[in-house]
Amino acid sequence: MGLNGPVASGRTANADVTVVGSGPNGLAAAVVCARAGLSVQVFEAQPTLGGGARTLPDPEFPGVSHDICSAVHPLALASPFLAEFDLPARGVRLETPEVSYANPLPGARAAIGYRDLDRTAAELDDGRSWRRLLGPLVRDDAAVVDLLLGDKRSIPANLIAAVRIGLRLLEQGTPAWRTLSGTDARALFSGVAAHAISPMPSLVSSGAGLMLATLAHTVGWPIPVGGSQAIADALAADLVAHGGIIVAGQEVTEPPAGVTLYDTAPTALLNIYGDRVPPRYAKALRRYRFGPGVAKVDFVLSGDIPWSDERLANAPTLHMGGTREQMADAEREIAAGRHPEWPMVLAAVPHLADASRIDADGRRPLWTYAHVPSGSTVDQADRVMRIFERFAPGFRDVVVAVRSVPAARLAEHNANLVGGDIGVGGTTLLHALAGPTPRINPWSTPIPRAYLCSSATPPGSGVHGMAGYFAARTVLRREFGIKRMPSLTP
Template identity: 55%
Template sequence: MVAARGHGRGRQPGGRMTASEVDVVVVGSGPNGLAAAVTLARAGLGVRVLEAQPTAGGGARTVPGLVPGVVHDQCSAVHPMALASPFFRRFDLAARGVELVTPEVSYAQPLPDGRAALALRSLDRTVDELGPDGPAWRALMEPLVEHADAVVGAVLGDHRRLPRDLVTAIRFGLRTLEQGVAPLWGRRFRGEEAPALLTGVASHAITPLPSLPAAGTALLLGTLAHATGWCIPRGGTATITDALVADLRAHGGEVVVDSPVRTRADLPQARAYVFDTTPATVARVLGDRMSPRVRRELLGFRHGNGAAKVDLVLSGPVPWTHPDVGRAGTVHLGGTRAEMVATERAVAAGRHSRHPMVLLSDPSVVDPSRVGPGGVRPLWTYAHVPAGSPRDMTDAVLDELERFAPGVRDLVVAAQCVPASRMEQHNANYVGGDIAAGTITMRRMLVGPRWQLDPYDVGVPGAYLCSAATPPGPGVHGMAGWHVARRVLRDRFGVHHPPDLRPSPARG
């Protein structure tokens, strides 16, 4: 392990840090904040994480369900990047007891007439299922799947440096351009299934379609669907958070919950501060130390469209019209490409769509532990809505489900909606229901919330932003935290080689 010179050495885990032992304060315990905290603690620093909520995890938490024996993932439930993220590969979740189970079908797109398109783990089988458009799907995806590590490195890496595999990065960029520009994105396909399949995964960006950021999202997630699969943590997403917190504590760090940071007075003295928060939060806390221009830019950071969370408990499996949809861990409910385009444009214009875009996860497809007494099981859904919408979307989600799974209403044991306007109560980063932590634009994905060389710099010496508002953007990958931790080690503590993240005994 590389130890930061003269800081944090010898502190034993288990006790509360004294003021003199706190080298770095991390505000927010989402995956990025915890990734930064783990890295810094393993380098020998005293790290304190401050979390406003009663539990750690940010967008990676699992909470008691609506009925006994059932738990719900509060935000993220499916993790395409958990197996591919360079941070998590170093951290090695499997070696820490986190079991990531992968469904045979990564995601499915049911169509209104009873047909369905499936993205299977196997690219060859996906091509066969797509019929006449199968060869076009192969031509689009195969060069990326064959170099999936390079794709991940280009998208999730430090954008201030050229990717190691420049050829793959250029190939990915050209395909993003093709799928993100209206005159080009339909030229490969002739049928409805393949375009709908690609559009459904693009909708994760919650932005009008087509667009370059949505295309990049679709190609990255589509690549991972065939390369590593869209995995689901057995027992719930909180198992990832628990592994991070356990490692942090084992190396002398601590997480303090119920500790909101509203002003600079809420921060203990430290040599560095890492914010896994909105840009506006940093501006409010440290604004008196910023230039007026930087503070104005951070306060003016644009948030995107909203999502309303609808948790359901069913008495049995979803009765999909197309039975193969029931093999997928993730289902995109939006119909045809044309329907999804109309829906996302309506949301961006501030209107609720008659057929909202619904993202659905059924963890019981691959995780029997999620099935409760008598066969009850959770069904996780998000519906895309205008930013700040107060509307209860339960009936709208069930109506959309009924389009593709008639009779599902009869299986509902319990239901609960968290409208977009209330999403901030569970995670302050989700302003107005913006679970992507900001409008998805190419600028934001590449250079962060303001124009500058270092996207994590907030204009205050020793302070950094590592949330999903910074590159590489939303997702449970920990990469923004990893990138920031290396900057902190180098710039504040003179450590130029990051620590080994593999499981190891705690410091002695």
């Protein structure tokens, strides 16, 4: 897997804009600039493009492909940037399952988040509280996206809806989160909130939970056919169609000429610019802290997972952290630098929505993350298997191969993931609002003609392209005097 067609070798020394890093945000920034009429070049250190949206073949069973970072993409349809870009119109098939996500529970039936809000509530012990929390947001999901994926500097278009969302943020981000009733409903929401990899309750986890749970009942949680790479490939193809140049397998170690956008960890600027970084900014970057990490464990399976609760057989996305209390305890442990016995595990079974992920011999991938302390060197494969065995006795019998990457080694696949932090240090409330260092414009830096567009800048992590979009908007206005954003439609 990986984009091979539109990748060019060589370099345009006088390009108007250089983008370092080809993750979704870097490609989004490059697409916006190219469509504005600028000459653009993108450099990617890895041999394949996509950053957090890459898909690669299994080393032993090439008919099975693994998503290297992200696997399921509710924001592929909901993100304002990707909605206007219109992935389906560009040939990217996004299959949306009936079940958005599920949360197995010890000693009880699993909690299931269907795309249908009413069906979800009907199966919960107290569906009324689920409807109360999410019903108004589902009816106004555009306001949810506007607030949580916005630039955090503009007045929300719908102030009444913003207040409604804000009250729920406070409710689920503080000890008041007990207003959501029922063990199953609390676990169901907490599993979604855990995508933020933040102590719970917190405003960061609450924001992630509200946005993703809302989208689960509106656009759903789609899976791209062929893997996440399809999203990166569509962005790259559009860039090349507008004159952009992409160079893979080349690390940038010196400042490029002209304006540069960095889809990198902020600390990368220290290595690239050296003593040219202003002293106060250099000090701030040296003090930059990355968050907890994830250990990646990919499996190749010979057949279906033998779930005890048969309804889980229809769930392509799984939150396997147990109850709300167990998840909160585990997140506190990793924040303190300890490995919990039962870590929060996120899993995806993409073949349930995309049959092309099954090879000729019936083998298929299983994608998992386990939350761990930053920089953990511990292999989590056995722990993840034990968690699956808890809810699917005999799981080990269908495991053909295990591909395990501890958090400390994730940066080998993507230099942004320092210590295994898939949020690039951006999953704190301060960073979500102000960026990696407090600045009026968080996509700018005090380094002349250097800008940041990675997940370390607002609105934070996720395959949505919005950080790249906002960074490109800043560049167009400040560097080129272009105030009108270009159309993104095919």
